[in-house]
Amino acid sequence: MILSLESQAPAIKVQNWLRGEALANFQPNYVYVLEFFGTSCPHCVAPMLNLTQLQEKYRDRGLEVVGVAADEKAATADQAHANLDAWLTKNVPKLNFRVGIDCSGEMEKLWKEASFSFGVPFSFVVDRDSRIAFIGHPTDLDDVLPHVLEGTWRSSDQAKAFERGRIAKGREEALMNPILDKFNAAIEMEDWKTALPAIEEAIALTPDDIDLRMTHVETLLYKMRDMQTGLAVLRQLVRDAIDRNDQEWLLSALDQLFNPEEYDYTDFPSVERLAMGKELSEHILALTGLEDEVKAPYYRAVAPYYYESGDKARAVELLELALKLAGGLPLPDNIKQPVLEDWLQTLADYKGEEARSGDVCVVPRTNISSGATPKGGEDEPG
Structure with missing residues (x-):
């Protein structure tokens, strides 16, 4: 009961x-x-x-x-x-x-x-x-x-509505938990053939969960190294993100494409990656009427696409805009400061020279991974 x-x-x-x-x-x-x-x-x-x-x-x-x-x-x-x-x-x-x-x-x-x-x-x-x-x-x-x-x-109507939503979510979670338990156990054992159908079953149950969609892409591209299937799944994620016009989906899709500290792009065709990055970046930059708290992370997210595609000036411009907007956001210092320092570091890397914001000054990193973040001092992406 x-x-x-x-x-x-x-x-x-x-x-x-x-x-x-x-x-x-x-x-x-x-x-x-x-x-x-x-x-x-x-x-x-x-x-x-x-x-x-x-x-x-x-x-x-x-x-x-x-x-x-x-x-x-x-x-x-x-x-x-x-x-x-x-x-x-x-x-x-x-x-x-x-x-x-x-x-x-x-x-x-x-x-x-x-x-x-x-x-x-x-x-x-x-x-x-x-x-x-x-x-x-x-x-x-x-x-x-x-x-x-x-x-x-x-x-009250509020109590009844809350309860309906809670039960619906609870039933969904009750169905989802054993699937995720199976997936996590398979991941721990690096049993990708078991993990893949589990995550696909979870997505069929909750197709609007961006975290599950991201995990699906990661499993195919970076665990199983199945480029053919993985790229098709990622292309669909990019299209869905654009159709939804949802900030979390758009930023998540870009993260799959330009995060070399998290993902190994060795087998990822650069032409494919830049094509999807172009589609996402141009869509984002065409959006209008956005608040500063939305524009700042968008500018930071699309900058790596322009850097890797060879437009260093545009990448630097977008990062500088992101820093200018983010500095005035009403966020606690313990949250805002690490974010600003990370963005400033990327700016220094892109420019190949020190970058400053207020009292913070950083110099370009050297001997870092290629991809969205260049090696120190290089004008072109590695």
Whole structure:
């Protein structure tokens, strides 16, 4: 039976409680958040910290947060308990809600598997009548919880639409996971003949997934070295990217063509590569009405095509435009600075002389791979 909006909440099958009093049953007139998390999950700390704030904020309105560690990997249960205790002490020092651990698999089965929920962190909200009010990612709790506490969420069109989308995505993921497991196992063993049909099966299930399409190309061209089939698949990816006019697809297609640090183009006919690069680059540069945050990565992405096709001046011009636009983007310094330094380094390589932006100055690299990035000091691509 599917666990979804309005379902009766399943039982609580936590084996041990490491923080707070034991909770055997959901109590009437309380709203509960069950947060599934794991100590090996790097993305679980922030949601747990946010939940301490939500517990404090809404405690007087009947909110009770419950943390559930149900996917701990350790040699023994005692070791799993010790790992969890240390993780909580380090990462959530001001914890103000219950936390339990289940190593039996019951909580996973009753809650996550029954609701097509995968991975951690993952949240369930149980309403005052012990029925499911929300299933989803903890980042949505800030918006959803006030409505649940007011008693207006479950009957809303927004809740019903969210649940329909969640179940559809969950069913798709349930079908996809065994296929991807098969693919990843084959990749690990370098069994390309098994990996290829697995990724093609995954694409047939979700043809709009650009990551799967990229993996398909990579498997054929750079793992199996099947140039004939791989080039046909890549050409179709280029056409689809242009037809969709989607930034992620366009940039991904260009990345397949001009990323020598990632891909070995030894067997890739340069005529084919430049032809596809030309088609993509000219399409991108013909786009109008774009925001600076879109134009900057586009200019950076098409510059290697012009460099490799022999138009060094155009490549330098595009990189300089990208740097000028990117410098003013409202991005955190820890994200923006490495990007700008990488772009500036490529500019120096293309010019064969030092390049400067603000206080940052770089010189051309030497003895680097040929392809989209030239050897230091050369005027023409290698």
